[in-house]
Amino acid sequence: MSKRENDKRDSPQDNDNHYVALCQMGDTNAFQVLVERHQKKMLNIAYRITGDYEEACETVQEAFLSAFKAIKKFRGEAAFSTWLTGITMNHARNRLKKMLSHSHHEGMSIDDPIETETGQILYDHPSQEEPIIEQLEKKELQAKVQECIGTLDNEFREVLVLRDIQEFSYDEIHDILKIPEGTIKSRLFRAREALKNCLKKVIGDL
Amino acid sequence: MTCKDIEDRLAAYQEETITPEEKALVEAHLSTCAKCSSVLADLKKTVDLLKDLPEVEPPPWFTQKIMAQVREEAEHKDSLLKKLFYPFHVKIPIEVFATLFVVVLGLYVYKTTGPEMKVVQRPPPALVEITPKDEALKYAEDKAKVDTEEFHQKEPASQPPASIERKKIAVETMLERKQETPAVATPALPAPTRSLTNEKDTPAPAGVSLRDEREKKLFQAAPRPEKVDVQKPTFIALTLSVEDVAKASTDVEKVLGESGTLITKEEFRVDSQTLVAYFPARKLEQLLGRLRNIGDVKDYRSMTEATEGSIQVTIQIIPK
Numbered sequence: 160m161s162k163r164e165n166d167k168r169d170s171p172q173d174n175d176n177h178y179v180a181l182c183q184m185g186d187t188n189a190f191q192v193l194v195e196r197h198q199k200k201m202l203n204i205a206y207r208i209t210g211d212y213e214e215a216c217e218t219v220q221e222a223f224l225s226a227f228k229a230i231k232k233f234r235g236e237a238a239f240s241t242w243l244t245g246i247t248m249n250h251a252r253n254r255l256k257k258m259l260s261h262s263h264h265e266g267m268s269i270d271d272p273i274e275t276e277t278g279q280i281l282y283d284h285p286s287q288e289e290p291i292i293e294q295l296e297k298k299e300l301q302a303k304v305q306e307c308i309g310t311l312d313n314e315f316r317e318v319l320v321l322r323d324i325q326e327f328s329y330d331e332i333h334d335i336l337k338i339p340e341g342t343i344k345s346r347l348f349r350a351r352e353a354l355k356n357c358l359k360k361v362i363g364d365l
Numbered sequence: 366m367t368c369k370d371i372e373d374r375l376a377a378y379q380e381e382t383i384t385p386e387e388k389a390l391v392e393a394h395l396s397t398c399a400k401c402s403s404v405l406a407d408l409k410k411t412v413d414l415l416k417d418l419p420e421v422e423p424p425p426w427f428t429q430k431i432m433a434q435v436r437e438e439a440e441h442k443d444s445l446l447k448k449l450f451y452p453f454h455v456k457i458p459i460e461v462f463a464t465l466f467v468v469v470l471g472l473y474v475y476k477t478t479g480p481e482m483k484v485v486q487r488p489p490p491a492l493v494e495i496t497p498k499d500e501a502l503k504y505a506e507d508k509a510k511v512d513t514e515e516f517h518q519k520e521p522a523s524q525p526p527a528s529i530e531r532k533k534i535a536v537e538t539m540l541e542r543k544q545e546t547p548a549v550a551t552p553a554l555p556a557p558t559r560s561l562t563n564e565k566d567t568p569a570p571a572g573v574s575l576r577d578e579r580e581k582k583l584f585q586a587a588p589r590p591e592k593v594d595v596q597k598p599t600f601i602a603l604t605l606s607v608e609d610v611a612k613a614s615t616d617v618e619k620v621l622g623e624s625g626t627l628i629t630k631e632e633f634r635v636d637s638q639t640l641v642a643y644f645p646a647r648k649l650e651q652l653l654g655r656l657r658n659i660g661d662v663k664d665y666r667s668m669t670e671a672t673e674g675s676i677q678v679t680i681q682i683i684p685k
Contacts, residue, residue: 187439194431198423206421223431304414323415348376355411365410
């Protein structure tokens with residue numbers, strides 16, 4: 160997306176490093192600049208991982224707080240945004256675990272999709288006569304996509320979000336997730352395949 | 366290549382991460398296989414759908430919320446540093462000083478009242494248990510250290526040797542023994558003077574009148590020796606300057622105890638201690654000698670020239 164590309168250009172690494180250095184010297188106000196620059200990206204990552212806006216907001220707050228606490232440990236080996244994304248991913252992962260255990264305790268809602276043994280959701284198959292994709296509102300379609308992302312295993316979901324939604328490079332994903340490039344690719348391909356199958360089931364022909 | 370092989374490579378083809386040879390193979394297959402082309406199209410659509418997902422906007426005041434937490438954390442860190450490096454900066458001193466005050470007050474109260482309570486709590490055996498006979502014996506033994514020769518001259522037959530031997534035994538022990546053998550000692554009763562009796566410190570004021578009554582009876586019963594009028598209140602006072610008050614105090618008590626002397630009064634202060642005891646005048650030089658071994662004897666004041674009888678010795682032990 161062009162908007163995201165613009166964001167990237169607006170926050171060059173060197174500029175981040177300047178504010179990071181100020182933070183490391185105890186300037187709390189400098190951290191606000193970093194928050195303003197990166198909060199939206201971090202919120203979107205957390206939202207796509209958790210699938211819940213409120214939970215994503217909480218995740219990002221925790222992530223920024225953790226980043227502030229650990230800012231003196233940041234040595235600039237990777238870009239600040241990459242480092243921050245790693246922290247956000249960790250918090251999102253933990254929050255997702257909590258959410259899952261919580262939902263298990265709370266029991267199932269009647270509106271929840273039914274998970275099969277393969278972990279895929281079963282919906283009423285839409286009629287094949289009508290092009291469903293046109294009938295669905297765009298928003299609904301996007302909601303279905305998000306639901307399908309939610310059905311993926313965590314390791315696939317993370318790679319998919321970082322690569323196909325946030326458009327991080329393989330190197331950056333390697334820095335964020337600390338996994339080899341080959342693993343990233345294989346996970347990404349499997350994630351796309353699984354998502355494609357899920358979407359086909361949910362909305363019919365793509 | 367089968368369709369399955371091609372499908373396995375489609376994702377890599379899409380990402381353009383396959384070798385040129387594989388790419389050529391895949392493209393050749395796709396041009397002839399509608400099914401695989403459809404799969405590739407679906408994959409592309411899937412990725413397009415992902416890329417088209419809208420970005421969510423942060424809630425209002427999101428930056429402020431985050432920064433509020435961050436600043437709270439920063440202040441918490443600062444206050445921790447302050448607590449570590451400036452412990453007397455905020456409220457802590459009040460608590461510390463209050464605690465110190467209570468501790469010091471407690472110690473002071475203990476030091477000042479503790480020994481007195483001990484004296485009060487200890488039932489004065491001389492008043493409660495001993496009969497006039499026993500009390501007379503006690504005087505006999507106290508005075509025996511001083512007046513033995515005198516009494517021997519006056520009443521040589523009535524002074525049992527046993528009472529002289531006992532003079533080095535601690536008073537409380539002596540009292541117990543006296544109860545066992547009161548009959549032996551009774552005949553040896555020398556009449557103590559009224560003035561000497563008054564010098565003896567009675568720890569419990571309630572016991573004074575009782576004791577006086579007993580003494581009166583005693584005096585009526587016993588013949589007064591001629592020496593009586595010669596006995597006057599005599600005392601010496603000195604200050605013992607030492608390194609360790611507590612240790613010196615113990616040493617002095619030991620010295621007095623070895624001489625069979627009753628310490629009638631002990632006063633504990635924060636940095637000094639005062640002992641009052643009755644000591645045989647003829648052993649005074651010996652006592653001073655031993656005290657000089659314990660510490661520096663200062664402010665020696667003597668109100669007596671007596672070489673016989675008991676002398677009230679007041680020893681104040683102070684740190685150097």
